[in-house]
Amino acid sequence: MNDITNMKKFYSLLYPDWNSAIDQLLANYLIYGPIKTDDSIDYEIVHSENIAEVSYNIPKPTTPLKTFFLPVKENLTTKISSISKRIIIGTPNCDIQGLKILDEIYLDKDYIDTAYKEKRENTILISSSCFETQEHCHCMIYGIQPFSKEIADISISRVDTRMHLEVLSEKGENFISELKNYAAVSNSPESEIKDIELKQSKIENEIIANNSGLPDYKKTGKIVQKAKEEIWNKYSSKCVSCGACATICPTCSCFLLIDKPNFEKVRQLDTCQYPGFERVAGGEDALGELPKKFKNRYFCKYVWKPQKFKSLVCTGCGRCIEACIGKINKNELFRELAN
C-alpha cells in the first residue's frame, strides 16, 4: 500500500486487449467490476462472458466498497477458507477515500484486525475516474476529487478505444508487470493524459456547480454542534430507524459481535440507527429516543470522529440520501443550517 511519490506513471493498452488480459487474469484472481442492470449499477463477479459489460468512469456502484472488507456477516474465529486474491475494478474515489477511516480503525496498531487486514492485502484496487456525476454526488465539497491519487493501486480511465492505467502504488506497479504478460502495454501518449485530465476537471467543476451553497467539511462540524433540538426532531420525524443510511455508507463501520458455540465470534455490521445500540445491562439506553439516535450519526460523522481520526468520515457519495425511504436529505439539513 506504499504510495509512489515520483512522477505520474500512465500505461495504456487497447480496450479489447484489456478485456482479454482480464479474461486471463481470472485464472489467478477473483475479479469484481460494476455492471449495469435495468435499474442499477453494482459490483458483480466478472467472468469470461461478462467482461465487456464492466462499466468504466461511471459514478458509484450501489454497494459501498466497505462490504468487500467488512462483509455484512463474518465468522472471526473460524477460518473457513483462505482468502483468494482479488481485483476490484471501477471503484470511484469517494469509496476509495472511505477506506482511509476503515484502515485507521481496523488496522489500528494497538489491535490489528487480521480478518480485515488479510482482505486489504489480498485485494488490488483499480479505481476509476468519474467522467459522469449523479444527482447527489458532492465529494468535491468535502475536498475529495472524483478520481484517485492514493489508497487505490491503479486509477483507470477509458478514452475511446484505449484504457489508461495510472499507477498509484507498488502493488499497482506489480499489477502492470503482470498485465504485460497478457497484453501489449505501452506508455500513454501525453495528449491522451491531457484528455483525461480535462475530463476530470470538467467533472470537478460540475460537482462544485451542482452543490453550490453546501457547507464544506470544515463547517459541517460546527453546524451540527450548533443545531437546535428542533432540527433533529424535524428531520428525524421521517426516520424509521431502518439503518439504510449507515448500511450503505462507505465509512459507517460499527458492528455487533455475536456468540456461537465453541467460543466462536461472528461479526455482523450494525449501526447506531438500530434499537438498543448503546443499551447497557439494566436497560439504560442513551440513544433510546429516535431524535437522539438520528442526531448521534451526525455527531459521529461530523464532530466526534473528526476530533479523533485524521480521515474523513463522510466522503460525499450521497448514497444515504438516495437510500433513505423517508426521503431525508442530509444536504438539505446542512443547507438549512448554513444560512
Next chain:
Amino acid sequence: MSENKNIYKPIKAKLLEVITESPTIKTFIMEPEEEFSFKTGEFIELTVDGIGEAPFTPSSSPLETKQIEVTVMKTGYVTEYLHNMKAGETLGIRGPFGRGYPIEKFYDKEVLILGGGCGFAPIRSLLYNLVAISDKLRKVTLCYGSKTPDECIYQPYVDQLRKTPKFEVLRTVDEPNESWSESVGVATVLLDKVKVDIKNSIAVCCGPPIMMKFGTYKLLEMGYPENDIFLSMEKNMSCGLGKCGHCMMGKYFVCKEGPVFTYDEIKDQPDIWS
C-alpha cells in the same frame, strides 16, 4: 501486540468457585488456561459460550495472576446465564482492555473512594492494589452505599479493611433493617462525614450512573479539581478494541480510552451519566 493475533478469540478459563455475595450478586473465581494479567481498573470481556459476551472489571487483585475474579449483578441476558453456572464449567476471557486507574498518581495522596452497589467490584480490585502499596499513600477512605444491608457485598473484606492501618470504611444503606448500625441514606451522604485534606487528595467514583452523577457533583462542591476525580464509566463495551462503536461517548471509545476517565476529560461529552 502480535500482528497475527486474533483479537476476537477468547482464551478459556475454568470456573473454580461461585460465591453468592447478595441475592442478586455473585463472584466468579476463574483460572485462565493461558497466562493472563491485568492492571486494576482495566476490564475483560467474559464469554458465556454460545450465549454472549459482557464487559466486567475484575474484582480480584491485579497482583494475583493465577486466578481472576469478577463480581456480577444479575441484570441482563448474559448475566442471567452466568448466574446459573457452576464450578467446573468453562468461560471465555478476552482482554484486558482499556485504561485502568493511574495508581502512580495516587502516591503520597489521600484516596477517597465513593462506591455504590456492584461498583464495589472494580473498587475491591483497586483496594487490593492500594493495600499492597499503602506505604506510598497517606490514607484511603472508602464510602460505600447500597440499597439494603443484604446487598452490602464483600462483608469479610470490609472487616479485614477496617483492621488495616490507613484504611477506613464508611457504609450506608437506603433501607436499613433492625441490625444495621451504620449510616442511612444515599452514598453521597457519607461524603459529609469524611475528613479529607482535599489539596492532597484524589477521588475515585464507581457505581450506578445516578450515584456517579451526584457523587461527582458533590466531590466538585467539596473542592476536588476536575482532573482529580477519577470515574469508572459504564457503556456498552462490546469489542473492547475501539472498533465496534457501541461504547462511543462523544469522541471517546470508552473501551479503549477509558473506562477510567477524569471528570475533566469527559465533562463536555454527551450522555455521560446514562
